[in-house]
Amino acid sequence: MMTDHSELIEEARQNYGQARDHFNGWRARAKRMFNFFAGQQWDPQDKNVLDLQKRPASTFNLVAPHINAVVGMEIGNRQEFRYLPREEGDQASADILNQVAAWIRESCDAEFEESQAFFDMLVCGMGWSQMRVDFDEDSEGKVCIVQIDPLRKLWDPAAIKPNLIDRRWDFTEVWMDRATFKA
Numbered sequence: 001m002m003t004d005h006s007e008l009i010e011e012a013r014q015n016y017g018q019a020r021d022h023f024n025g026w027r028a029r030a031k032r033m034f035n036f037f038a039g040q041q042w043d044p045q046d047k048n049v050l051d052l053q054k055r056p057a058s059t060f061n062l063v064a065p066h067i068n069a070v071v072g073m074e075i076g077n078r079q080e081f082r083y084l085p086r087e088e089g090d091q092a093s094a095d096i097l098n099q100v101a102a103w104i105r106e107s108c109d110a111e112f113e114e115s116q117a118f119f120d121m122l123v124c125g126m127g128w129s130q131m132r133v134d135f136d137e138d139s140e141g142k143v144c145i146v147q148i149d150p151l152r153k154l155w156d157p158a159a160i161k162p163n164l165i166d167r168r169w170d171f172t173e174v175w176m177d178r179a180t181f182k183a
Contacts, residue, residue: 016171019154027151030124037064037123067122074118078111108144116147126150130172148172 035041039061042050050057083097105111113129121127128148133141152173159167 012169015156015169016154019157019171022157023154030126030151033124037061037067039064067119070122071115071119075111075115081105104143105145107142108146110145113145113147120147120150124150126153128153128172 039059041059041061042057047057081101083094083101085091085094117127117129119127128150129145130148131143131145134144135141153170154173155164155170156167159165164170
């Protein structure tokens with residue numbers, strides 16, 4: 001029996017369009033912030049004027065060293081995830097969960113991915129990571145944690161709480177050719 005998902009698809013289209021319109025300005029600013037961090041801090045018109053005058057466009061990037069220092073502190077002071085028993089007799093389960101979590105995190109370089117998301121958050125205000133099952137590397141599925149480019153994310157514009165915990169939905173834009181999509 002086939003279920004008609006047309007209402008759900010239409011609602012998703014409306015939410016996506018609303019979010020794209022709402023966050024276009026934020027995305028433009030975020031791109032400028034990443035460029036600013038990378039030392040590309042000159043307005044193109046000002047740079048053209050200097051080029052016409054055959055003058056160098058000197059840039060003193062005081063932002064990158066500070067952000068890199070904070071990212072370094074995050075790496076050096078990384079917290080460990082631990083499962084703790086809630087009641088007597090739960091210690092064995094907590095130990096197994098801790099071992100599984102450590103194995104998953106080690107097998108997918110979770111610390112690197114989380115540091116990348118932290119870096120994104122420092123630069124543009126939003127950092128995203130996602131836990132998912134990847135079937136490309138392992139046909140039976142491999143749990144992995146990946147950083148997501150914040151410029152590919154859209155979220156519920158009505159969300160106002162920290163970490164967007166009150167969002168009703170979010171989108172990750174993934175562009176691919178038709179053949180890959182069909183596969």
